[in-house]
Amino acid sequence: MLAFLVRRLLTLALTAWLATMVVFAVLEVVPGDPALLMLGTQAQPDTLAALRAQMGLDQPIPVRYLRWVGGLLTGDLGTSLTYARPVADLVAERLAITLPLAAMALVLSAVIAIPLGLTAASRHGRAGDWAVMAFGQVGIAVPSFWFAILLILGFSVKLGWFPAGGFPGWQAGAGPALKALLLPAVALALPEAAILARVTRSAALDTLREDYVRTAWAKGLRRRTVLIRHVLPNALIPVATILGLQCAFLIAGAVVVENVFTLPGLGRLLYQAIGQHDLIVVQSVVVLLAMSVVVVNALVDVAYAAIDPRPRVRT
Known part of the structure; x- marks a missing residue:
């Protein structure tokens, strides 16, 4: 190890x-x-x-x-010529919004996708399977910013349940802050959940064909028990791969959604820096986003070793 x-x-x-x-x-x-x-x-x-x-x-x-x-x-990223402030301070302020937003979106993606993928695999070829596949097709085809616009129209303009944009700040309390991040997190999570649900379904289908799963069925275990105790743990490696990639994407790819909801996150900082030709900020933010992808991929490799110890021998 x-x-x-x-x-x-x-x-x-x-x-x-x-x-x-x-x-x-x-x-x-x-x-x-x-x-x-x-x-x-x-x-x-x-x-x-x-x-x-x-x-x-x-x-x-x-x-x-x-x-x-x-x-x-x-930790010295230079000084922004537009804001006349250290870039490290700007990044730290914006990460306080982008990281919770990405974490919420990742949790929502997993909570939506893994049960859907397992359900589709256990009902292969039936209505439940086709419904999950249709959700996957729609989720992959529709971009996150379109989901964001639909969510604003439905839950902000029509119902008035959530703010249409902006961020009150964490000093206003965790409740208002999380409420402002919920719709953006859902908009980010839905396309990722569609991808993850399809991957979970494929991995679970492969696992369902294994002999030990047939033995579990033969013992008379309930479907839920078989899926959670026997199928899910052995289907987690490809799921962990996609979750790792999604984590990096949600941190680096929230530029559009943050601009739709006018969230002062890292993506909006990058967007504004490009428009203002603040190359010092652009260079620093881009390399930090690239580092986040590299670090997350390394953590996924370590997660492989925790989930299945066999890759330790091969690598």
Whole structure:
């Protein structure tokens, strides 16, 4: 187990390093002068030179990369030129919204999808199975922002049960804050639940064909007992894979939904920074989102070892 964890940590470090190189290189190859892009063509030469020096653009590329990576390791992400604040403070404030939103969406996705997938597998070829498959098709086809608009029209405009947008802040209390996050979480969760339900159904169908499941049926166990005690634990590996990918996507892919609901989260910060040409914020946020994907994938690998110890031997 120790060797397995060491290999995963080394892979994590290498992948994270490659991610920083890719993000840095992509912004480096963007045509044009970043300082000129941010100030506009009417900027004075001395102002332009001062901004280039502040951004470190007057230094060689390797030096700029090493300084940037060093800042990432120490928590110094630079200073936003738009907000005139440290990027680390901006990210910390926005993560206080994005992380709970992603966690709520992930929990909702699992709570909706896993029972539906197990039900569809146990009723293979019958009406329940077809209903779950239809839900999966619709959920995959309809984007999350469309679900968000429908939820606003139904539960905010028509019924008035939830706010249509905005965030009161955690200082207003957990109740109002979670209420403001519920509709965005549902909008994010529904497409992911559709995917996860189909994966759960396929994994459960494969498990239902195993001999030990037939033995459980032959012993006269109830359907619910067979599904929960025998089928679900052995179908969790592909489900855990999708959950891990969804976790990373929900953190990195909430840009549109956060803008629909005007939530001041990390996705909205990235969207605003792109529109304001604040490349320091864009570079830092993009690499943090890439790191979240890398870290979540590593945690999924560790979860494999906890669910099924056999991969430890193979890897």
